[in-house]
Amino acid sequence: MEMKHHLFNHRIEVNASLHEKLLKSPIHAQKEKIRLYTLSILSCVILALNVYYFMASQEKMTENQILESQYANFGSDLSI
């Protein structure tokens, strides 16, 4: 068999701390999943709040526009 030059024959060992971290990958995966779910829920809540406030402000704006328009006093000068 061809002898490999030492330049290509160099390996490092996995130390105990890295080994422990690797074994904990499932726990990290679980944590990441929970973080992702929490973030998604938070984003949805923020989006819903934004839509709610936008619609509320639109409604108010329409109301204000009517009040400022020529129809604001519509019917006020009518007598029975």
Place this chain on the structure above:
Amino acid sequence: MAEEIDIIALQRGDMLAFEQLVHQYEKKVLNMCWYLLHNREEAEDATQDVFLSIYQSMHQFKGDSQLSTWIHRITLNKSLEYLRRAKRKKRFGIKVPIDDALILNKNYLSPNPEESYMERERTMQFFQAVQKLSENQRIAYTLHHLEDFSYKEIGASMNLSLSAVESLIFRAKQQLILQLKDPILKNII
């Protein structure tokens, strides 16, 4: 001989099967990352990401290829992510240094300090030249010469044909010969 890993148990999320997978592949994955990234700290981070990805995407493994090929592909992709990140850092002036451990090869310890120094310089030169290769050339060359992958295995891991791998390695060698000045190094590659 490596033990057979129960893929179905892994896909079920069985911790024992995952532990077995870690035992079997951790050294291979770490060294592959190390040779591609040239930095131990980065290689350790990449290795953690690789095993996290393996656990998260185990259910996607269809068995079309060998488990080892699939793991090598994930390792390559993660290493590439780190390489690109390192390139971005370099653009901002932050340089990821070549690991000292990579240069101080324990397999070659000379009692002669001058010879040791020369060897260190030579190794440094070699890895600097490898760093200058294009991404694909660097991967193909590293996997073949440093990780003992066959052309077929490299092709499977990089999604390339056999002839494309041959051509990549040939061009990598040509580039290295052009870059390296040391005649001993030129002979080795």
